[in-house]
Amino acid sequence: MDFTELPFDTHTMLQGLKPWVECESPTYDADAVNRMMDLAAHDFATLGATVERIPGRMGLGGSLRARFGHPRANMPGILVSGHFDTVHPVGTLGALPFRIEGNRAYGPGILDMKSGNFIAFEAMRQLIRAGIETKLPVTFLLTPDEEIGTPSTRELIEMEAARNRYVLVPEPARENNGVVTGRYAIARYNLVARGKPSHAGVSPKAGRSAIREMARKVLEIDAMSGEDCTFSVGVIQGGQWVNCVSSLCTAQALSMAKTDEDLEAGIARMLALSGVENEVEFTVSRGVTRPVWKPGRPETMALYDKAATLAGRLGVALPHGSSGGGSDGNFTGAMGIATLCGLGVRGAGYHTLEEHIEIDSLIDRGRLMAGLFALLD
Template sequence: MDAATTRHPALDLPFDTEAILAGLRPWVECESPTFDAAAVGRMMTLAGRELALLGARVERIPGRMGFGDCVRARFPHPAGDAAPGVLVMAHLDTVHPVGTLERLPWRRDGGTVRGPGIFDMKGGTYLAVEAMRQILRAGLSTPLPVTFLLTGDEEVGSPSTRDLIEAEAARARFVLVPEPARPDGGVVSGRYAIARFNLRATGRPSHAGWTLSEGRSAIREMCRQVLAIEAMTTEDCTFSAGVIRGGQWVNCVATHCDLEVLSMAKRQADLDAGVGRMLALQSSVPDVQLEVRRGVTRPVWEPDAGVMALYDHARTLARAIGFDISHQSSGGGSDGNFTGAMGIPTLDGLGVGGAGAHTLDEHIVVGTLVPRARLMAGLLATLA
């Protein structure tokens, strides 16, 4: 995996900012929220067609558990499909519901472009496709077979695709994840451990006007739990209540209230301890029941020698292009958690620069498009 002593032609491919933006726009304007399987399917169709036009053998893998389909695209290679290669691992689902384009339309404003999912992570995914396009257009070859795996449930922890991701990664020598770049332009060499929890409080209904005192509010109990859960946050393990739903009629004491909680830790042992605390929670009042269920978990991914060798290679390429990249372990899980934890050399955060992920200020920095595309092309064309 040593960088070539002479400059590789992939680092000088003729990437064009305007062409990249023109190709990216239809992806961003094809809204694809995780929980809308049909919308995710439309996005997979768009991306799959693009990869097919480049000569990849595209497979549509049906979704399950109510989530959308996935796309796997293998590019022909003399070594054949069985040879370990490079896996480009990306997701095309977003947190933004259909209709967000009305409030966050595609808009170029000086050096930035806005749009739902443009930063996390359609911009980076499109750059990886564009890198492959330019490699093929120039008649260059990749030392290893290249496979793209595009999934549609990453934003909720990849509950329906983890097995697919791990099976594909087991066949790979390297995994490249074009998630957003770090704020300083660096890449991700590790990810924190993450656990999700689903809580339900069950109280006793009563008429809120006539017999209020006879009821036991599930909402009231869950509010107590939110305060107690977030108070458990330490530097080693954090807890955040992100979604709460309860009640049906304002004139009825709420029977049920549901809560979703996210916990994150830099070390697996700290997350395991946090999981234990969550599962031990009990109702603060005897007449309200509390159920705590553990949901999707992402294992901790810590950089090892293979990851650091991959990072060093990427850094050498970046410097040859004209910029530098740091590396860091990061919060905010990705599918790199799975592949990195398996011991497959994985480099994450290879996508575009920008900010505002998951908000109505989501945007990319135009000036990062070509350098990051060249870095991805350099990796695909030199990893061996």
């Protein structure tokens, strides 16, 4: 049987995907992420995979590695690199339940990226049931912290990728059914403002508000954005009592650039903001960084060409391009390993309460993944 004839079934895939979506797994809730890993571990075990649970660190959840038996198990093969953490807190199902409306299926994390992981799982299931042996060994590595920059598992991903010839990342598809062949560099920052407390009702002028100073810095940081590097502040926490002038305010910021050189220049600009103004100490420290995955790398384009040929056999176009919004493909692509990202399903609204997938993309993306598993050599 050819991979184009595998009996993928939309209803069956939605029924299999539903428990994954309904197992909420926000990054900062290690127990919730581990419940998701348990669920997936059982499913992979039903396919006969050798399943390994890797304990988490830094207070985050653990990872899951599933290897499929192969007569050439010791040779470099195919790595599916995915994450099971989402940005949606536990309880989001109340506002964003798993539901089907026309060609859309909704749910927290359904697009980013539980459906992508699931179609890769389903592709292996279809191949195994059809008795089609992959030319190379296939390994899945599913991690708990991509949404916060992969601070605890980058080394694990890179070590696993180094053992393989190809890396497939089933993050959401680009517009027009596209895939990703490069990604921008991203840096994160921790911001701290330390002021002087006072009673906000009795002696407000005696204090030095950390919140006020942070607000000034947020506007300054946003104004730094340009064509070479963008900056944004996405998290702010400050104050505990409304009748107190706050002495502490913290925030998290992010910058993105198309080249490592522009990113490093942006990092220098951010770090230069540290100092004392208005008797408030402001400190910027560098957080996790994703390197540029340069577009047009020959090993990636050779992999893309194979994927585009397979897509052609399915009767669909497969455009490609570089993209912002980093993924763990940044790491493997920057290592010089043939990497293809954006292999997940089509959809929109990820990271929002409108997150959904296009149901009709489950089958064609599942078949494409099956083709890659079966024919890459």
